[in-house]
Amino acid sequence: MPRLDHALLGYSGYRLRRTTSVALSRMNAAFAQFGLRRTTFSTLALVATNPGMRQSQIAEALAIERTNFVQIVDELEKANLVIRETAVDDRRAYALHATPAGDGVYKKAAAAVLACDRELIAGLSPAQIEQLHEMLEVIDENAIRLGAADA
Amino acid sequence: MPRLDHALLGYSGYRLRRTTSVALSRMNAAFAQFGLRRTTFSTLALVATNPGMRQSQIAEALAIERTNFVQIVDELEKANLVIRETAVDDRRAYALHATPAGDGVYKKAAAAVLACDRELIAGLSPAQIEQLHEMLEVIDENAIRLGAADA
DNA sequence: TATTGTTATACTCTATAACTATA
């Protein structure tokens, strides 16, 4: 007896979503150990590794709407992990920096999340993982190209 | 100047989520043409290709909580695409069937969604796509195995 | 006592419109 979802197994989109869903729900536990969610972890990572960038630059790099990004930075700022400094050259803008505590949390969380990621791809060779990443980038570019063609 | 998310590119989970996100937002347009969402399309697909299965069996096959599945079936039933028949052997349960209209919508929607899926994986050879699916299954099994180990 | 389907509820992520203060 074949699995009930046999009709969908030919869609790469179905497989991508299923795998991503189960993998992310696994990783959420890693984020939560540090009081973070996926979005706050990613934001902390980008701020810690790109100090001084503006809020909208970080948001755009993560493909998060500026409007939804506000509360993410709010949460990180309340937790004392990130600070907003008014940009010297443009008083409308904020330059984001990780606090010393933020840097510390980032390093520990990154190690835990990376360990979780490695567990999820266990059994795949480094060459396979590289191929996986390349294929995902092809799909990414296709989606962006097709989306741009619509507009 | 490297991209701002360089610190996250080593995580397969980050790449999976990004690609899945942009691919699915592309596919949503295909679903919407037929008045469907991703979850209602998947449900219609499974009901149409597995007539007579119970609500919980379809829900489990799609990894959707029974509790969240109720309104999905409600929506399909209101649209006259699916019907709930009380199971003969268990009056608690429903056997799901696609209506003739449901079968028709499913076939047209499946063709459109498959075309969209093919556009997204354009540039990948059949062998690469097979490898992609195999790698996604490895990750899937890893996540399930690790999750089960927790419990 | 366990299971099928259900309701209610809440949290996360995402998407859009409208506002403010600066430029």
Place this chain on the structure above:
DNA sequence: TATAGTTATAGAGTATAACAATA
């Protein structure tokens, strides 16, 4: 007038607890 950040709001997906009817 355009842009950076903000607020409010709504939709979609997901998760848990508690209930009725049936097994």
